[in-house]
Amino acid sequence: MISFEEFVLEDDGPIYLQIIKYIKQGIAAGTIGNQEEVPSRRALSALLGVNPNTIQKAYHMLEEEGIIVSRSGAKSFTSVDDDAIARIRRELLVSDTTVWVKSMKLLGVNRDDAFELVRQIWNDMAGGEE
Amino acid sequence: MISFEEFVLEDDGPIYLQIIKYIKQGIAAGTIGNQEEVPSRRALSALLGVNPNTIQKAYHMLEEEGIIVSRSGAKSFTSVDDDAIARIRRELLVSDTTVWVKSMKLLGVNRDDAFELVRQIWNDMAGGEE
Amino acid sequence: MISFEEFVLEDDGPIYLQIIKYIKQGIAAGTIGNQEEVPSRRALSALLGVNPNTIQKAYHMLEEEGIIVSRSGAKSFTSVDDDAIARIRRELLVSDTTVWVKSMKLLGVNRDDAFELVRQIWNDMAGGEE
C-alpha cells in the first residue's frame, strides 16, 4: 500500500498535480514498487482533506500514462516495469534540476557559488543519501 | 528601466504570479535596482503578448507590497532599500535550493551525482552567469 | 416465469431502471401475465451479468409500486389486474409514440417519409411482431 505520510499539501499549484508528482517521485525513488496497492479515492480524500473527485482526476491521469490500473469495484494497483521507472526518474531529475538552475541563473549566481550553497544546505537536511 | 528580455512565459501557474516572481528575482539578483523605472502597463502588455489587465493585477499586488510606487504622472518606479534586497535574495536562494535538494534526496540521488547532473544541464541553458 | 430473453442491456441510464421498464413493457404487451413468477435475484443476476444488488433495487421499487409481491417463501409473483394492464399499455403506447412524432416534426419530416423510414428500420430489427 502506498503511504502518504510524507505528503504535505502545498498551495502552489493544482492539488491533483501535486498528488501525481508525489506518486511519480515515489516510483522513481523506489519507495513505491510495481503492483503496489493504491489508496482508494475515499480513503485518500479523507486523509488529505480534499474532494474525492480531485483524487479521481489524479488517478485517472496516472492511468492514462499507464502508471496505475483500475477496475470498477476493485482496488487499484501500480503498473510500472523497469523501463517506465527509468523514464519517470529521468523525467523528474531533469525537470526539477532545470527549474533550480533557471532560478540560480536568474538570481545571478554562478555555478560554483550555487554548488557551495548546496553544500551548506545538503547536510542540514534529514533523509536521503549522504 | 526594468528589462523583460530574460522573461519566458511558462504555462505553469497564473501569469500575474510569474511576473511578480520575475521582478522579485530581478531585485534579488541585483539586475533590478532601487528607483528603477517599471515598463508601462501598455508597453509590457504588448511585449509579453498578454492582456493589460493581467499586468495591472501584477503591478497592483507589487504596489500593495510596497515594492513599486507610482510617481510623476503615469510612470512607476521600484522602491527597495539594500536591506530589503539582501533579505529577499537570501530567502529566494535558500527556499529554491532547499526545494531542489529535497527533491534530489527523495529520488535517492547523492550529492556528487546531483552535481554531475547540474553540470550537464547548466551549460545547455541560455542566459545568466557562466 | 418471466422471460428475459428479449432483454438487451443498454448503456443509456441506470440498469435498475432499464429492468423496471422492461417488466412494465412486458406487462403492457401481455407477454407477462398476472400471478406470473419472477426470476430469483440470484438467477437474474447471473443471466444478465449484473450485480445482485442492482436486481434487488429494481425488485424493491416494483414491490413498492405493488407490481410484484413476495409469496410462499422466497418466490415473487406479479400482481396486476386487467384494468391496470390496459392503462399501463395505453400510457406507454401514447407516450413513446408522442415522443417519436415530436422528434420527426422537429426534424421537419412529413408523415409519409417518416413511415418510409420506419419500414426500412422495422425489418432490420430482430424480435417482436412482424
Place this chain on the structure above:
Amino acid sequence: MISFEEFVLEDDGPIYLQIIKYIKQGIAAGTIGNQEEVPSRRALSALLGVNPNTIQKAYHMLEEEGIIVSRSGAKSFTSVDDDAIARIRRELLVSDTTVWVKSMKLLGVNRDDAFELVRQIWNDMAGGEE
C-alpha cells in the same frame, strides 16, 4: 443567435446530453444555421437554471465533434457545412426511430397497428410538417 425558448429540461438523462441533442436537432431541422451565434455559458446557465459547467461540458463535446467553435474571450459560433448537417440529420432520424420501433415491438404492436396509432397522434400535435 440560437434560441432555447423551445427547450424543456427533462429529468430523464444527463442535462448536458439533452442540450447536445437539442442543438443537433435544431441543426438537422434547419432551425440552427451555420456560423450562428451560440449563447454564452453564463447566459444559458441562467436561462436554464443549471450550472455553467454543465453548459461548458455540452459545448466542449460539440466542439470536439466540430459542430461549434470557441475562442477564449470571444463568442462561440456553429460550424456546420452541408455534409455535417446531412450526417447529423441521418444520425438523429435513425436513432430516434430505432428507439420507437424497439418500444413498439416490445409492446407487441405490429407495424400496421403502429402506423394507425401514429395517424391518430400526428394530427393532434401542433407544429412541424403536416
Place this chain on the structure above:
DNA sequence: GTGGTCTAGACCACT
C-alpha cells in the same frame, strides 16, 4: 467497501 460520472460553484486569463 470499490471506481466512475454528473452537477455545482469559484477562479483565472482574455476581449
Place this chain on the structure above:
DNA sequence: GTGGTCTAGACCACG
C-alpha cells in the same frame, strides 16, 4: 462581458 480549469459533493454500478 467571454471561454477554460480546478475543486467540491452527490449518485450510480459493482465486488
